[in-house]
Amino acid sequence: MGKIELLSDNVINQIAAGEVIARPASCVKELLENSVDSGAKNIEISVEKAGKKMIQVKDDGCGMGADDLKKAFLRHATSKIRSLNDLNYIETMGFRGEALASIASVARVEAVTRNEGSETGNFISLEAGRITGETIKASNQGTVISVKELFFNTPARLKFLKSDSTEESNIMETIIAAGFAHDDISFRLICDGRETFFFHSGASLKERIRIIYGADVASSLVEISSFTDNVKITGFVSKPSVTRSTRSGQHLFVNLRNVQSRSLPYAVYEGFGTLLMKGRYPYSFVFVDINPALVDVNVHPAKSEVKFKDERFVFNCIKSAVENGLKMTELTPAASAGDATGEGYKNIGAFVPAAGAGGDFVSESTGELFSSPNIGVKEGGPAFEVKSSTRNYLWLNVLGQLHETYIVGEDDNNLVLIDQHAAHEKMLFESIMDSVGKDKVDVQEMLIPEVIDVTPQDKKRLIESRAIFSRLGFILEEFGESSFKIDAHPVIIGDKQPSKFVREMLEQLAEKGTAGPMDALKGLCATMACRAAVKAGDKLNDAQIRSLIEGYVELKDPHSCPHGRPPVIKMAFEEIEKLFKRKL
Numbered sequence: 001m002g003k004i005e006l007l008s009d010n011v012i013n014q015i016a017a018g019e020v021i022a023r024p025a026s027c028v029k030e031l032l033e034n035s036v037d038s039g040a041k042n043i044e045i046s047v048e049k050a051g052k053k054m055i056q057v058k059d060d061g062c063g064m065g066a067d068d069l070k071k072a073f074l075r076h077a078t079s080k081i082r083s084l085n086d087l088n089y090i091e092t093m094g095f096r097g098e099a100l101a102s103i104a105s106v107a108r109v110e111a112v113t114r115n116e117g118s119e120t121g122n123f124i125s126l127e128a129g130r131i132t133g134e135t136i137k138a139s140n141q142g143t144v145i146s147v148k149e150l151f152f153n154t155p156a157r158l159k160f161l162k163s164d165s166t167e168e169s170n171i172m173e174t175i176i177a178a179g180f181a182h183d184d185i186s187f188r189l190i191c192d193g194r195e196t197f198f199f200h201s202g203a204s205l206k207e208r209i210r211i212i213y214g215a216d217v218a219s220s221l222v223e224i225s226s227f228t229d230n231v232k233i234t235g236f237v238s239k240p241s242v243t244r245s246t247r248s249g250q251h252l253f254v255n256l257r258n259v260q261s262r263s264l265p266y267a268v269y270e271g272f273g274t275l276l277m278k279g280r281y282p283y284s285f286v287f288v289d290i291n292p293a294l295v296d297v298n299v300h301p302a303k304s305e306v307k308f309k310d311e312r313f314v315f316n317c318i319k320s321a322v323e324n325g326l327k328m329t330e331l332t333p334a335a336s337a338g339d340a341t342g343e344g345y346k347n348i349g350a351f352v353p354a355a356g357a358g359g360d361f362v363s364e365s366t367g368e369l370f371s372s373p374n375i376g377v378k379e380g381g382p383a384f385e386v387k388s389s390t391r392n393y394l395w396l397n398v399l400g401q402l403h404e405t406y407i408v409g410e411d412d413n414n415l416v417l418i419d420q421h422a423a424h425e426k427m428l429f430e431s432i433m434d435s436v437g438k439d440k441v442d443v444q445e446m447l448i449p450e451v452i453d454v455t456p457q458d459k460k461r462l463i464e465s466r467a468i469f470s471r472l473g474f475i476l477e478e479f480g481e482s483s484f485k486i487d488a489h490p491v492i493i494g495d496k497q498p499s500k501f502v503r504e505m506l507e508q509l510a511e512k513g514t515a516g517p518m519d520a521l522k523g524l525c526a527t528m529a530c531r532a533a534v535k536a537g538d539k540l541n542d543a544q545i546r547s548l549i550e551g552y553v554e555l556k557d558p559h560s561c562p563h564g565r566p567p568v569i570k571m572a573f574e575e576i577e578k579l580f581k582r583k584l
Helices: 009-020 024-037 066-072 084-089 099-105 155-159 164-181 205-213 215-219 264-272 311-327 354-361 364-371 420-437 456-464 466-472 498-512 517-532 542-552 573-579
Strands: 042-048 054-059 108-114 121-127 130-137 142-148 186-191 194-199 221-227 231-238 250-254 284-290 384-387 395-402 406-410 414-419 443-453 475-478 483-490 568-572
Touching (some): 024 042, 042 164, 066 130, 164 186, 164 194, 164 205, 164 250, 205 215, 205 231, 221 311, 231 264, 250 264, 395 542, 414 420, 443 498, 456 466, 466 517, 483 498, 498 517, 568 573
Parallel strands (some): 042 186
Antiparallel strands (some): 108 121, 231 284, 384 395, 395 406, 406 414
16 A cells, blocks of 8 residues: 555645644734725724634625635635736735635634625635535625634644734734735724724824824834835834834835835845944834736745845835935934923922922933033033034034033024034044045054954954955054054044054954944944044033034934934923923
8 A cells, every 4th residue: 555645625724724824813814815805995803812712804895706605715716816827916915715715624614795786695604624504694795704713623733822912912913014004994903892993994004103103103203215117115114213122113015915024124224324223123114016026925825925036126225215214304312301200390399498409390310410510511602603504404503512521502492412422423434434435544554563462263353354454444464373463554543542443343343243244344434433533521622612513514414323322412492491390
């Protein structure tokens, strides 16, 4: 007797279910895609016990006739494609014809549907893939599919589901993504009899984002767009001041399909450049509209991944869209009275001694600031005015230096504080990157070369990266078994010890590991700029302050230092008046 046996249809369907229906959220996703493809304008999803007990999806789409309803639960039965060539031009959400057959093989399913022109609807029930009932039933136009006791006949799979809270959260994420992609359709989610959220059909994408993530995120959104003959990028990203510590606020859609990608979310980070602090991630809602012939959506059973004919081109389109959107937006963080701690406003007596009054009207940190003996701001009128030639909003009357750390100024409506180190660091970074890009780094030869001892690992890195160091202006030569001599260094570091820069840049190379040459180069440029910039505590004279501010306001990207920190913070005079209780 042969060893190879043909599997039964039921086993085949259950194997497919293992690929397509991994959890309740997978079932919801497949049913939602069918509802969207049916032309529905209103979709209601009800779940009980996180979908383990019941999932029901109700829509007002085109519906089905009796024959189509029965065929819909057969494997590879679909209305979306007719031939192999159709796979190259898929514009619908579903197309495989596996979803309903897979769901029915691991659950008890009921469906009732009525198409336009029919006076009555049609009903079908299935259990473990077998039809258990068919009849005519009164119904509204559209389709209602109820999935009960998911995985009842595959207890091993049921056992591996997560907690109800986790599974319900996954269902919510699935419906939210569909709601973001199709803002012309209303979506209502009901969990255990309670409405969880509702997107009405007139709610824009921005309004739907507000419903889910709140007003702070919605108000921080920056519109992005990029157009080519075959690819269109649209959507929103949050400002650098509104981020989170995880990637869970990132959404990517390709032809309105919510997909996962390893590389494309990084295009968003690239577009932010140095605006993001390490470990912080922006909210992003990126829509890629691409010629269907240039993308393959048939590479994953659950259709959660896609393959592009030219992924690098799509990457650059997203990066460019984010870059341009941020360049056109005012990104300077604004402080407010609400940022101050509220503790000082409690129990303020009518006769507070003057010596202690400051703590009652300002935040704790501000109280310390006014008690510091090291503060020095020039008295009298503004020392000078500086205006950007490219950004109308970036100008200020410079008043002086505060705490030998911040440059203080004012514009029409704000108190302006500039971190002298962050501003100078960004100036140097852009200068270095520009010089490196043109291979025109000014180099200073050393009369007496400096010798640096290195570990075997660092020696290997230095040899492999010598070309990068050379582009940055550090001319290095092997000097014995475990040493290098520095024959020249970039002029920009001034009289600072070159070996300190080399050592720190070696540490950067070790941390970056397999990063590409350009990423490594940017990191080294940032390190060099940081070490060469003026520091907090450095006293600057008027000429130095003027030079710093005039250079800063003309930067290509003045909104962050190379490490993502803001060099400038504005505080509206109105907020200051609130702190002093002049306004409520």
